[in-house]
Amino acid sequence: MYIRALQGKENALGPDHTSTLSTVNNLGALYADQGKLAHTEKMYIRTLQGYEEALGVEAVSSYLAALNTIIAFGDLYSQTDRKDMAKVMHIRAWSGYTVVQGPSSKGCIEIEGWLQALQLTPAQIGAQHMPTVLE
Numbered sequence: 001m002y003i004r005a006l007q008g009k010e011n012a013l014g015p016d017h018t019s020t021l022s023t024v025n026n027l028g029a030l031y032a033d034q035g036k037l038a039h040t041e042k043m044y045i046r047t048l049q050g051y052e053e054a055l056g057v058e059a060v061s062s063y064l065a066a067l068n069t070i071i072a073f074g075d076l077y078s079q080t081d082r083k084d085m086a087k088v089m090h091i092r093a094w095s096g097y098t099v100v101q102g103p104s105s106k107g108c109i110e111i112e113g114w115l116q117a118l119q120l121t122p123a124q125i126g127a128q129h130m131p132t133v134l135e
Contacts, residue, residue, distance in 0.1 A: 002023060002026055002027040002030055003027065005023050006020070006023045006024060006027060009023050015050070016050050016053060016054050017054070018051070018054060018055070018065065020050075021046075021047050021050040021051055021054070021065075022047075022065055024043050024046050024047045024050070025043065025044065025047040025065070025068070025069050025072070027043050028040045028041075028042075028043030028044045028047065028069075028072065029072060031043060032072070032075075032076060032079075037076060037079065037080055040076055041076060044069055044072055044073050044076065047066075047069045048060075048066065048069050048070065048073065051063065051065070051066040051069065052066075060096075061092075061095065061096045061099065062096055062099055062100050063096075064100060066096075067093050067096040067097060067100070070089050070092050070093040070096070071089070071090065071093045071111065073085075073089040074086045074087075074088075074089035074090040074093060074114065077089060078114075078118070083118055086114075086118055087115065087118050090111055090114050090115050090118070091115065093111055094108060094111040094112065094115065097111060
């Protein structure tokens with residue numbers, strides 16, 4: 001179903017439209033639920049690169065749909081034992097959420113919990129470099 005929707009959006013809106021990218025992200029989430037983690041990663045990479053190209057790297061840090069993709073990336077990396085990458089992605093998402101929703105928001109608190117589970121203290125969270133997919 002998502003593949004058909006994706007094809008329709010690609011034809012109607014183009015492959016880099018934010019609505020198309022949202023569908024790519026949803027397809028990635030479906031693959032994650034099915035345990036198809038290699039496919040998941042490809043979809044998340046496409047989504048995040050698309051957001052960075054369509055909106056610009058700076059705008060991505062305050063665009064909730066992109067931040068949700070970044071969180072999903074962090075979860076994927078946690079599941080595949082790439083803890084360092086999981087930390088990077090969760091810190092990047094946390095940084096965006098603090099700007100968009102405030103540091104005491106439910107989203108920030110939830111991300112802080114994931115970072116603490118990855119053994120990162122609150123003091124370390126704000127001191128990290130936030131790489132982009134395009135770097």
